[in-house]
Amino acid sequence: MSSEDVDREILLPGDAVEEKDLKPGRGMFKEEDKIYASRLGVKRVRSGYINVAAQSGRYEPQEGEKVIGTVTDINSSFWMVDVNAPNPAVLHVNDVPWMVDYGDTASYIEVGDALLIKITSVDEQNKMQVTMDEEGLKKLSNGQIIEIPPSQVPRVIGRGGSMISMLKKYTDCKIFVGQNGRIWIDGDLEGQYLAAKAIKMIEENAQAVGLTDLVKEFLEKNTDGF
Amino acid sequence: MSSEDIELLKDGERLDGRSFDELRDINIEAGVLKRADGSAYIEWGKNKLMAAVYGPREMHPRHAQETTKAVVRARYNMAAFSVPDRKRPGPDRRSIEISKLTSEALEKVVFTEKYPRSVIDVFVEVLQASAGTRCAGLTVASVALADAGIPMSDLVVGCASGKIEGQVVLDLGKNEDNYGQADVPIGYIPRTEELCLLQMDGNLTIEEYEKAMELSIDACEEIYEIQREALKNKYSTELDKDKIEELKKEVE
Numbered sequence: 001m002s003s004e005d006v007d008r009e010i011l012l013p014g015d016a017v018e019e020k021d022l023k024p025g026r027g028m029f030k031e032e033d034k035i036y037a038s039r040l041g042v043k044r045v046r047s048g049y050i051n052v053a054a055q056s057g058r059y060e061p062q063e064g065e066k067v068i069g070t071v072t073d074i075n076s077s078f079w080m081v082d083v084n085a086p087n088p089a090v091l092h093v094n095d096v097p098w099m100v101d102y103g104d105t106a107s108y109i110e111v112g113d114a115l116l117i118k119i120t121s122v123d124e125q126n127k128m129q130v131t132m133d134e135e136g137l138k139k140l141s142n143g144q145i146i147e148i149p150p151s152q153v154p155r156v157i158g159r160g161g162s163m164i165s166m167l168k169k170y171t172d173c174k175i176f177v178g179q180n181g182r183i184w185i186d187g188d189l190e191g192q193y194l195a196a197k198a199i200k201m202i203e204e205n206a207q208a209v210g211l212t213d214l215v216k217e218f219l220e221k222n223t224d225g226f
Numbered sequence: 227m228s229s230e231d232i233e234l235l236k237d238g239e240r241l242d243g244r245s246f247d248e249l250r251d252i253n254i255e256a257g258v259l260k261r262a263d264g265s266a267y268i269e270w271g272k273n274k275l276m277a278a279v280y281g282p283r284e285m286h287p288r289h290a291q292e293t294t295k296a297v298v299r300a301r302y303n304m305a306a307f308s309v310p311d312r313k314r315p316g317p318d319r320r321s322i323e324i325s326k327l328t329s330e331a332l333e334k335v336v337f338t339e340k341y342p343r344s345v346i347d348v349f350v351e352v353l354q355a356s357a358g359t360r361c362a363g364l365t366v367a368s369v370a371l372a373d374a375g376i377p378m379s380d381l382v383v384g385c386a387s388g389k390i391e392g393q394v395v396l397d398l399g400k401n402e403d404n405y406g407q408a409d410v411p412i413g414y415i416p417r418t419e420e421l422c423l424l425q426m427d428g429n430l431t432i433e434e435y436e437k438a439m440e441l442s443i444d445a446c447e448e449i450y451e452i453q454r455e456a457l458k459n460k461y462s463t464e465l466d467k468d469k470i471e472e473l474k475k476e477v478e
Contacts, residue, residue: 014378038379039372039378057376086283086344088284151375
């Protein structure tokens with residue numbers, strides 16, 4: 001992994017790659033025996049596939065990912081949830097932890113509410129089903145939500161969760177990073193502010209080497225006063 | 227609009243001193259708008275255009291959705307202050323046409339089947355116009371699409387050639403466009419060497435047409451490099467020393 005990080009090659013749409021014996025993976029396509037990139041990103045080779053790790057773009061939902069969504073519409077038996085993907089997701093009354101009577105949906109979740117949910121299925125029409133009936137999934141009632149580009153979610157989490165656990169430790173906040181780039185922060189106000197600022201810093205300097213150390217320095221300096 | 231009124235060639239030279247196969251100066255910057263999913267800005271001679279991409283997102287109105295693919299919906303718009311005489315705001319016959327052909331040219335390279343039922347909105351705003359805005363618009367729109375992370379088979383390049391006083395020249399300037407004899411804008415896909423836009427205003431012989439195409443395609447390859455450079459500049463993986471310094475200062 002670390003050797004790949006040293007020479008990171010940027011691919012643009014239409015760029016051909018030399019590797020011919022590999023299979024085209026995410027963000028690649030094959031045409032007449034040649035493999036091309038279809039989107040802007042960093043070249044990554046993994047287990048026989050050649051991929052583009054996108055540097056921008058909207059969230060592409062995958063089954064099993066936990067995300068933060070906001071409710072946009074209510075129906076008698078389901079809610080529509082925006083998860084920052086091309087199309088809204090459906091949260092059915094069977095997928096919430098309560099017994100909801102038909103037509104009584106609005107008394108449990110209202111338009112504008114933020115939810116921590118898991119994507120259970122994505123079909124070929126990009127129609128999504130989500131669930132909230134699982135350990136750790138819930139309606140978010142406190143704290144704040146900030147948004148970062150979905151492509152930078154791995155940076156905020158860090159290798160093996162190093163960055164996120166550091167943020168939690170220094171700010172004494174509950175932090176949840178949704179795969180769709182929405183981050184929920186809950187704790188005392190100073191902690192929230194500091195965490196939001198540190199995440200902003202990560203977002204703006206995502207490419208910098210030694211980012212973890214710099215963020216650590218920033219957090220240490222600013223937690224003295226508390 | 228007779229070509230006799232204005233002298234477009236003086237002693238065999240073009241009005242702005244360019245040679246017959248010379249482009250105007252082109253500068254492109256990617257990622258200029260924070261709230262858009264992707265954006266780009268271009269200065270092409272005196273043309274100044276900005277493009278913004280939003281999406282893929284849910285298509286409204288619903289009846290316009292395609293169940294198997296995304297729709298590329300481009301909107302070309304000229305600002306009221308973009309031309310010497312105030313342009314009456316809003317879509318007119320000309321900008322509706324350019325919107326349509328920009329949409330169709332871009333749709334050729336976008337993998338629309340990846341996003342069924344959605345729309346990819348492309349807005350091209352002309353801030354200052356000086357001949358060749360449809361080509362500049364197409365060029366800048368494809369950079370904005372790449373910046374938005376939209377899957378595409380290649381970038382699209384736009385460029386025009388034309389005829390002034392019987393001479394085939396590349397990239398017509400304002401007076402050359404207004405008083406010249408022909409104008410042929412093209413949209414070009416460099417990787418596959420395909421055309422995705424071809425129009426002609428005026429008359430050319432077959433020989434002149436072939437010469438014009440040759441000039442335009444060579445120029446498109448040149449512009450393609452500028453587009454790529456703009457994208458690479460934004461997403462450079464090289465360490466941004468200034469940024470790290472700035473960061474360190476912030477920490478202190």
